[in-house]
Amino acid sequence: MVLPKTRKAAVKTAEGTFEIKEVPMPEITQPDYVLVKVRGSGVCGSDLHSWKVPRPESVGRITGHEVAGDVVAVGEDVTNVKPGDRVGVDSVIGCGKCYWCRVGQYHLCPDCFKIRSETFAQGFSEYIVGPADHVYKIPDYVGYGEAAIMDVYGTSIHAINRTNTHMDQTVVIIGAGPIGLSLLDLVNIAGAKGIIIDVIDHPLKFAEKTIGAYETINSTKVDPVKRVMELTDGRGADKVFDCVGGGASPTILKQAVDMVRRKGQVALIGAMRPGASLSVDWRKLHWGEIDVVPVSGFYHWENDPEFKIVTDLLIKGKLHATEMITHRFPLEKINEAFETAADKKRTNSIKVIIEQ
Ligand SMILES: [Zn+2]
Ligand SMILES: [Zn+2]
CATH class of the missing domain: 3.40.50.720 (NAD(P)-binding Rossmann-like Domain)
Incomplete structure (x- = not known):
């Protein structure tokens, strides 16, 4: 598959809204990384905290941490997924080297915020890259939006x-x-x-x-x-x-x-x-x-990552994830999507999904 040189992304503006821009493609910089074409991403309550709030430090940033999509390319060490696989993405990622990461508590890694925002937590764009052990295969009958909200x-x-x-x-x-x-x-x-x-x-x-x-x-x-x-x-x-x-x-x-x-x-x-x-x-x-x-984020519990446990429940049909999704918008209409999620008294929205 020939990959494009740029990707479409919703980029934060000075007013705290989004504008759609062409930005450089993310690259597989590590042998254990995968490139994912984003198909679904959730508008999270935490994203709404910065909606229409002017923050100079956020201008130009790409956000979106509830993500699912298709694997399109893999690094040479990746064995758990291959191009074409549909996956849910756990975007809580640590450095892999510090004490907390080594004991599996990557949600407490001091660099977690930085690393995730540079990798998988760019779900409001067309492509994302990050470590393969944070993606989980989903069958054809599970929707991308549903898989994305396994973050919730x-x-x-x-x-x-x-x-x-x-x-x-x-x-x-x-x-x-x-x-x-x-x-x-x-x-x-x-x-x-x-x-x-x-x-x-x-x-x-x-x-x-x-x-x-x-x-x-x-x-x-x-x-x-x-x-x-x-x-x-x-x-x-x-x-x-x-x-x-x-x-x-x-x-x-x-x-x-x-x-x-x-x-x-x-x-x-x-x-x-x-x-x-x-x-x-x-x-x-x-x-x-x-x-x-x-309670902040999630990590491993006993033998499995908590993200995997809920993805397994979703695959077995045990969750009401589909019913939670009340609104779906294309990436181009992300401002409308945020407006809908923010004004839930008027819109009766529960979970708003961006679909690509
Ligand atoms: Zn979230
Ligand atoms: Zn770490």
Whole structure:
């Protein structure tokens, strides 16, 4: 296959939007690298934090870390995939050499952000390059968009693993965005009871009808702490997951601590604002032996990478990934795609995918 000299890419502008440009092709610079033609990439909540936010340091950058596509070329040491294979891409990549990478915890590599943004996390472009051990084959019947959002499910399974969530526990998920909904999907597979909370009805209805929730709570209409206490015989939930973060962190953290049981866990999944310093009722945490569990990205769990575990579940038809995708746009319409994802009250969007 003759490869082009340039690729189309959505490049960040000074206003924090995108413009489509021709940029140089990425090259296979390592013997274990593969070149992937991007077919699907997800608009992530973390991408929306910088949508229409002017950031001089981001001008010209190419983003997009939830990706799937076709392998088009491989380095000489690559044995797990070949050109023509359809793959999901785990874009959480470390240097491979530091202590954290050597023990399989590549999501904690100090260079993770830099390395992934120079390799696979350029999904809003036509081609990406990166290490072959971070791509996973998918069969023909699995869509690229679905495979791309295994990045979302990866974070959620990491939350399940970090908190040892298992059958018959009562779990509260605050925030019914893609992370919260994918977490509910996995909570159900784990056999736990999932209560999900949001401030808008549409994703709660989706949680109830499509994924299956033990209970949904619109916190603008019902006091969520009171309701969770009623549902747990006054003890509180075994786990509470904050899947919102950002500016809502102070309110949600307080709610979470108020609705978790003694010896329970509060997991922080939604991204924190830079320099976030949150006040918590530490005495309550101390006396109740309540754990605070931060969850950031994913890596290996026991024998397998967490990204592979969720991709296997997707292949077996266990996830509601297809139903989560409400909107699909071509790369040329990426600004419209971001607008749709950002304005979910108007658009009823859950997961927005760029297709190529
Ligand atoms: Zn993401
Ligand atoms: Zn490293």
